Amino acid sequence: MAEARVFVYCPMCGTKLESTERHGAIRPVCPDCDYTVYYDPKVAVIMLVTRGDRVLLVQRGVDPEKGKWALPAGFVNAGEVPAEAAAREITEETGLTVGNVRLIDVFPNPGDGTADILIAYAADITGGEMAADDDAVDVGLFNDDDMPPTAFKTTEWLLERWRHGDVE
DSSP states (O other), rough: OOOOOOBOOOTTOOOOEEEETTTTEEEEEOTTOOBBBBOOOOOOEEEEETTTTTTEEEEESSSSTTTTTEOEEEEEOOTOOHHHHHHHHHHHHSSSEEEEEEEEEEEEEEEESOOOOEEEEEHHHHHEEOOOOOEEEEEEEEEGOOOOOOHHHHHHHHHHHHHHOOOO
């Protein structure tokens, strides 16, 4: 479940906000400058990278699900293209570079982290040296017979699609 974001004071002038109907919903509105707060969704990306019959996973070094394995993922920064964010996350967490990035799916409200929208991509390894970094404590390529305990529904959903050949 995504964590709640709450504004108490106007980010423009500092006045205490009031709950007011605005554009079809109750929203925080400034009674002084009329600024309306819109809670923008947090967008994250996840990447399914394979080599032959093996899939790239990272062992999480932070909560949620610390110690379990997951597909590399992370948040999209403001102004960043989501596919480029996914490639960046691969490099940050695994030391690898990827190419041939392609969209798999978009998961609204995936419910297993802090993202409101999760965009899933597939890619091919093009270079780099595999080494865990950032919030990953280990990284590896696994086949279905040696799959470690995984975290998150979205990792499971994407692994299941990979097992059935639904991801190129």
